[in-house]
Amino acid sequence: MIKIPVILDTDPGVDDFMAIMLANSSDRLDIKAVTVVAGNQTLKKTSKNALDIASFLKMKTRIAKGAEKPVNKEIEIADEVHGESGIGSVVLPDGNLEFDSDYAWDVMYQEAVKAEGKLQIIAVGPLTNVAVAILKYRDLKKYVDRIVLMGGSTDYGNNGVYSEFNIWEDPFAADIVFKSEIPVTMVGLNVTMNTVLTESHIKELKSIKSAVSKEAGELLDSMSRFYRSLGRDFIPLHDALAVAGVISPSLLECRDYYVAVETRRGLNEGRTVVDIDRSHRDRLPNASVAVKGNTEMFVDMLRKMLEYYQ
DSSP: OOOEEEEEEEOOOHHHHHHHHHHHHOSSEEEEEEEEOSSSSOHHHHHHHHHHHHHHTTOOSEEEEOOSSOSSSOOOOOHHHHTTTSSTTOOOOOOOOOOOSSOHHHHHHHHHHHTTTOEEEEEOSOSHHHHHHHHHOTTGGGTEEEEEEEOOOSSOOSSSSSOOHHHHHOHHHHHHHHTSSSOEEEEOHHHHTTSOEEHHHHHHHHHSOSTTHHHHHHHHHHHHHHHHHTTOSEEOOHHHHHHHHHHOGGGEEEEEEOEEEOOSSSTTTTOEEEOTTOOOTTSOOOEEEEEEEOHHHHHHHHHHHHHHTO
16 A cells, blocks of 8 residues: 655644554554644644653654744644643653654655655645745645645634634744645544544543543543533544545545635734635635535544554
């Protein structure tokens, strides 16, 4: 089987942790690097988490630090969701790997060139690192097959009325990505909040014994506590769903639309405006937008992930 060369650009993050575990367990993905951005927590914490997670999972890949703040505003972390450390109640031993000597955006370009146009960037945090790579390396679009991002929404948001956190955190970076001419697949809240784990799913997954059972259970519990505080009896695993869609594209139903990002401050800051009705016929689709996910396929993939670590 020919593996897909990928870079995981992430801000670990509870669901980022699950996404990294899922990617590492797949025989479809060849993880060339994990690049780290600030978002769910500060860069100091997200980069430590990435290093510790990679060490915990015995990954052999490059770990590179990236941007510590958005392009043109101060960072606002999501510690109310991800906790003080960024990975909920999970405590990992200090990682035994070392950070790459190059920045995240340089690693992206280097690995893209090596992969000769086959590299996919799976971006599950704010898009700052990806945007910097696009701006610094004008020929990057020749070497990247696709950017698959967890972010945005076709309708409602989770950071304000319409904005999703990853896009809202750095809307200027997102605007650069959508205008880059690199193929983009957007896995937004409209799908992640409808492809969810029920209490019975969570109970079943926690019953699977493996080397990561304790940590996975604590991650699921962290998400459960947060969503119960919102009156919901289910949990999304936003970032893991984006990874799942790369592993098995049939898991997501996607449609081609024109997507714009609102960069101005105010009520709509960070909103992804998706032209579902194709009202602007002069604007050709610039993204493949996920509109539906297969929950049972996703849960089955998570089962297999946990069994991989047995």
